[in-house]
Every structure is written in structure tokens, then in C-alpha cells.
Amino acid sequence: MLAVRFLIEGRVQGVFFRASTREQARRLGLAGIARNLADGRVEVIAAGEPGAIETLAGWLHHGPPQARVDRVERSPWMAQVPPGFEVG
Template structure:
């Protein structure tokens, strides 16, 4: 098991980014969350299989059709931060 925190910058709020991220994460059997931040970024925490997290990271580089991802930052995270399921805040 593995965990990672992502910060996604660009046109990522108001374009169904969090809901689409949740769809992707649930399909990959990941736990965690996607939250809007006050500075316009989206924070994503994902925990689960390392290969599934990598697939989510690849998807986050582009996001849903109406999004524009300018930057994707990644840092380690603790699995215990993820909770159960995958939620949007």
C-alpha cells in the first residue's frame, strides 16, 4: 500500500474536476479525497495500490475535458490520512 498527495493548478475549479477525480479513484479502488483550496488549486490525497496511484497521477495531468492542468505537484502522504472510500470536500 502507498499514498500520495497531489496539488493540481490551472482551470481546475468549477469544471467537475473533483467529481471526475472521485470517479477515477473509485474505479482504481483508491481511498482518499479531492478538495478545492482557497488559492484555486485542487488537493487530492490517494491511498492504495502504488500502480493505481500512478494511473491516477497520469489522469490528473489532464483531468476532465473542461479542465486545464498547468501544474501537478506531488508529495508523500500517510495512508492513515485517507480514511474510508473516496470523498469530495
């Protein structure tokens, strides 16, 4: 199992980004969380099969229709990821 942290910048808050990410992640069988950060970014932590992580990573580069993604940073996540995928 692979775990990754994504930081998404752009118009990503108030456009259903977190809820849409949860739908995509659950469809892919991933665990993790999507949450807003105080600086306007969205943080996504996802864990699961590498192929599913890559599919989610591709989706995060555009997000839901109302979003505008300017940048996606990716880094390994070493902490435990609880089962299920939630919005924080």
C-alpha cells in the same frame, strides 16, 4: 499501500475536476479525498496500490475535458486515509 498528496494548478475549479477525480479513484479502488483550496488549486489525497496511484497521477495531468492543468505537484502523505473516496 501507498499514500500521495497531489496539488493541481490551472483551471481546475468549477469544471467537475473533483467529481471526475472521485470517479477515477473509485474505479481504481483508491481511498482519499479531492477538495478545492482557497488559492484556486485542487488537493487530491489518494491511497492504494502503487499501480493505481500511478494511473490516477497520469489522469490528473489532464483531468476532465473542461479542465486545463498547468501543474501537478506530488508529495508523500503520511497521515491516515479513511476508506472510500470523497469530495470535500
